[in-house]
Amino acid sequence: MHRVTWVLGNWKQNHRPAAAKVGAEAIADGVAEALSNPDPTAGEVRVGIAPPYLSLEAVRPYTRLDDTVVLLAQDCAAQDEGAFTGEVGPAMLRDAEVEGAIIGHSERRAYFHEDDALIAAKLRAVLEGGLVCVLCVGEALEARDAGEHESTVISQLSGAFSNVGPELVNERLVIAYEPVWAIGTGRNATPEQAAQMHATIRRWMGERFGSAGADRSILYGGSVKPGNASALIAAGEVDGFLVGGASLDPTSFLAIVRAAATTARPTA
Ligand code: PGA
Numbered sequence: 552m553h554r555v556t557w558v559l560g561n562w563k564q565n566h567r568p569a570a571a572k573v574g575a576e577a578i579a580d581g582v583a584e585a586l587s588n589p590d591p592t593a594g595e596v597r598v599g600i601a602p603p604y605l606s607l608e609a610v611r612p613y614t615r616l617d618d619t620v621v622l623l624a625q626d627c628a629a630q631d632e633g634a635f636t637g638e639v640g641p642a643m644l645r646d647a648e649v650e651g652a653i654i655g656h657s658e659r660r661a662y663f664h665e666d667d668a669l670i671a672a673k674l675r676a677v678l679e680g681g682l683v684c685v686l687c688v689g690e691a692l693e694a695r696d697a698g699e700h701e702s703t704v705i706s707q708l709s710g711a712f713s714n715v716g717p718e719l720v721n722e723r724l725v726i727a728y729e730p731v732w733a734i735g736t737g738r739n740a741t742p743e744q745a746a747q748m749h750a751t752i753r754r755w756m757g758e759r760f761g762s763a764g765a766d767r768s769i770l771y772g773g774s775v776k777p778g779n780a781s782a783l784i785a786a787g788e789v790d791g792f793l794v795g796g797a798s799l800d801p802t803s804f805l806a807i808v809r810a811a812a813t814t815a816r817p818t819a
């Protein structure tokens with residue numbers, strides 16, 4: 552089984568509808584060229600955009616143009632409906648023709664106090680809802696400096712998957728390793744650091760869920776730029792990227808898509 556390479560743009564709290572439309576249009580215009588690869592054996596690459604909720608509708612027409620571009624939300628509630636002020640759940644996302652959601656981003660963990668139990672509930676709800684789920688994990692600088700980066704990420708994984716059975720582990724599940732110290736700092740993990748952690752995540756997923764777990768695409772996120780994308784993928788374990796700051800500029804984002812497309816693992 553070959554793993555899909557993903558390049559996902561997380562726009563965070565940027566791009567109100569008018570700006571989102573301009574950004575999505577520029578990405579849609581350039582994506583076919585960026586994905587074109589003269590090597591017919593090159594692996595599949597999928598591109599995604601995660602705008603703020605209120606800009607989903609503005610972006611939707613541009614993601615519908617081509618099956619290779621998917622529309623994602625940046626979060627998703629653990630329930631479909633009810634008395635939960637401010638929440639948007641899987642059924643609402645499906646109605647809005649959103650294909651997936653990012654869950655457990657470190658900014659949600661840090662600023663909105665999302666804990667393992669909440670992330671576990673959201674992960675299960677998104678997968679049960681039939682959406683693509685991009686589960687984010689990653690250690691803070693203190694954990695890295697203390698040599699506790701692997702145990703931190705494993706603990707995040709076991710928390711997130713505490714309530715997920717093997718029947719929900721399929722191609723709709725994508726994992727993103729995003730070391731907190733690399734997000735928005737301009738300091739990316741080295742290809743070796745990323746490859747090592749991705750191998751650890753893959754081993755854990757394999758032990759927990761067998762080959763369905765081990766075969767999941769694992770993305771890297773944290774200061775990904777056109778200049779470091781190829782080296783990160785070339786290290787071997789990185790199946791694409793979750794891109795924050797650089798995804799706000801369509802030229803940079805498309806350059807990262809191009810780098811991923813030219814280094815995507817050949818189809819098995
Ligand atoms: P960054 O953000 O690319 O701006 O570091 C990545 C992310 O938070 O997903």
